[in-house]
Structure formats: C-alpha cells, structure tokens
Amino acid sequence: MQMETIPSLKGVVSDEEWQLRVDLAAAYRLIAHYGWDDTIFTHLSVRIPGPESHFLINPFGMFFEEITASSLVKINLNGEKVDDCEAMVNPAGFTIHSAIHFAREDAHCVMHTHTTAGVAVSAHAEGLLPISQQSLFPLSSIAYHDYEGIAVREDEKERLVSDLGSANYLILRNHGLLTCAPTIADTFLAMFVLQRACEIQVAALAGNQPLTPVPQKIVDKIVSEGDIVTGSQGGLLAWPGLLRKLDRVDSTYCY
Template sequence: MQTQSPAFSSVQGRVSATEWQLRVDLAAAYRLIAHYGWDDLIFTHLSVRIPGPEHHFLINPFGTLFEEITASSLVKIDLNGEKVDDSPFPVNPAGFTIHSAIHEAREDAQCVMHTHTVAGVAASAHSEGLLPISQQSLFPLSGLAYHEYEGIAVREDEKARIVRDLGTANYMILRNHGLLTCAANVADAFLAMYVFQRACEIQVAALAGDRQLTPVPGPMIEKIQSEGNKVTSNQGGLLAWPGLLRKLDRINPGYRD
C-alpha cells in the first residue's frame, strides 16, 4: 500500500505560460482549502477553465488529498470528461458533472469551487436558506442561487438543471449538499468561498444561541458589492491572493511543482 505522497513529473514547459499559471493558482487554492479545513477528504472539487475554444478545464486527480495537490498533478479534461493529457488518476464523476455544466454554459465562470463544509451543508439544510444576519452574508445574498438536492451528481440530465438554477449568479447553495462559487479567476472564486463559508459559520453560531436575530435591512444588500469594490479598489480577491500564496510558501510549499 502506498503511504508516500504521489509523485508527478512536472508539466512546466510542456504547457503554455497561461496554463501553467492557472495550474499554480488552482493547486494553491486546493491547499488553502485544506489549510482552512474546508476539504472533505478527496470528495469536493475546484476547477479552472483553460482559455480557448475547446473548453478544457483542470480538476483534481481523484484520490489525492487537497494538501498534496501540485500544479503538475492537476488533470486536464474536456467537456465529455475525457482526459486531454495522460494522468494515472481518474476524475470524480460528480465533480465532472457539476463543473463541466457550469464551464460550458458560463463563459465568465473561469473558476468554479464546490465544498462540503459542516457549516455550509448545515446552512444548505436550513429551510430559509442563507439569512441576512451578517455583513458577510450580504455578498452571497447579492447574487445567490439554489439547487435542490437530486442525489450524488452523476446523472447527465442534472447538468441542465444546475445551469438553469445558477443562472447568472456567482454563489449557489446546493440543498443538503454544500456551497458553490464561480468567478473570472481563482483568486476571486476563493475570496467568494471564504466569505460564503464565514457567512454560514456565523449563521450556524447565531442560530445556536437561541435568541431572536436582527436581520440586515434589505437595501444594504443592493449596495454591498459596490461598497466591497471600494474597499478592495476593484481588485477583489487579487488583493489578498499574494498574501495567501506567501502563507502557503511558509506552511505548505510544493504546490508550484
């Protein structure tokens, strides 16, 4: 039985500079998800689309822990779930179903992240969904979609309903299942997931207090994105991303391999 981390030969130099940077960023995101405790062993997925008409995208090698993933180990697949480049690892069919559906339908959704965190799944089971009870909740509530639970996402016909339910939103609660964010780049998708996760954690904690909650006034939701853009000088997740990479370089280097 293999007990050491799997070894992968580097693909740097065999892929474009653009693809390599996407690989580095996505591998970093996987390790950050592990660092914050949002991984579910090997059973959730982050993906990023490679620019081009083929709609190829990168996803995790199924069976590898998130803390082990490297830029070279990511698997490149097409919209049919077929591996474009050779890899000894398979792709999780559920990950393919969700991510391929969104990448095909949404040109702006270059990066898609999906998690099964305790707080995220708990909030997804609340009948009211995400409540407007924190500043963090306002960001997802400004563009939030819901998708009803249909079992493990392995059926082809569910893809159309995922796309329909997501619409133009960048945040989605998959009922009884977890959270999903999408964005134009890895940094923005990660920041969105960070805020989304915090909103769910706050909601679970607030409801556990067994006290009447004070909702945020509705008009605040309408202007939260513009106010957030002011705070980050329109840089979004890119403002925090270099610092997050420096953190990884200190605590879990190797994602660039």
C-alpha cells in the same frame, strides 16, 4: 500516485497553463488548510484558455493537501483525460462543474465544497440569512438548487444551470456550497466569504436568541460599497497574501 513520482510540467505546458496550475493547486491546498476539504471528494476546476474547452481538476484519490501544479489532470467537458497520465479522474465529480463551465462563459473557475457549516445552512429552510456583513456579499448574487441525489445524472445539469442563472454563489440544498468567477482568486475569495457567512449563521442560531437582520436597503447597497473599498479587485488584492500564508506552511504546491 506519489508526489515524488509525478514529473514536473513546468516548461512542458504553456506559461499561461502553468500559472493556472500553480494557482489552482494553491486553492486546493488553501481549502485543506482551512479545513474545508472532504477527504478526496468535491472539486475545484479551472478552464484553460483556448478553443478546446479543456479544464484542470484534481486527480481522484489525492487529498487536497497533496495536490501540486503538475498533478492536476487536464480533461474535456465530458470529464475525460486529454493527456496521457496515470492519474484517475472522477467524471461523475465533474458533472456540476461541466454544466456551469458550459453554460457560463464567465465562469472560468468553479469551486464546490461540503463543509459542515455550508451543508448546515443549505438545510436551513430560509437559506442564507442577512445577519452579518459577510452574508451580504453572497446575498447580492445567490441562487439555490434543490437536492436531487448524488449529482451524476445528465438531466440534472439543465436544472442546475437554470437555478444558477447569472449568480456567482450557489447553495446546493442538503449538499453544500459553490462559487464561480472569472479567476481562481475571485472564486476562492467568494468561497471564503460564503463559508464565513455560513459559520456565523450556524453560531448565531446556536445562541437560541432572536436575531437582528440587516435591513434590505443596506443589503441592496453593500456590493457597491465593497467595490469602492477594494476598487473591484477583492480577489486580486487578497490572493498574494493567501499565497504567502500558504508558502509559510508548505510551498510544494507549485511543483
């Protein structure tokens, strides 16, 4: 499916859905820009407001750097297309996302990656370590889910959701990273921070020197201090700048 053959959906879908499409397409492009993609695998999804429980996800087979607002596919909780379009979808790839979207009303957006640093930390027995400022934000709301094989089985959903609980950061053991939040901007920023924390941890451990952990009393208060700095609007503040960065590289995501 070539980008130039995809008809624009601007003016066809609601203004609210179009904005979600633009922002989610931007998130896909940013994932590619930072080198966090895994060819056509992994997914970012967002819930479309309304009673239908419809979601937007990438068309199976397109690289993240090719995703546009109009190429995103609208699906239901079963990962099935609800609109007539030529794009393929990967229902198995939506297994993790559908479980979280169904169980967590606040998880409007879910992002999942297979980055080298993320998978490396997911294999560390102690998981994410409190050794950097970046690690402290995920550590305030982190959960772990043990590897059960490729996530295609329905019965794994219940265990995944139970492990996630109310956390916004999830490390899938031997697999990768996941973040969820009410907005695309907040979900992406959470992934940025978690990914950076993993990169720092891998680099620190490679130094083969004793590490200095952050005391637990500081870990416990870091989130409230961060909210003071950003006014609890971290994603909202960072997202416009990320879009400007993306626009300087390639603005075709918004078509």
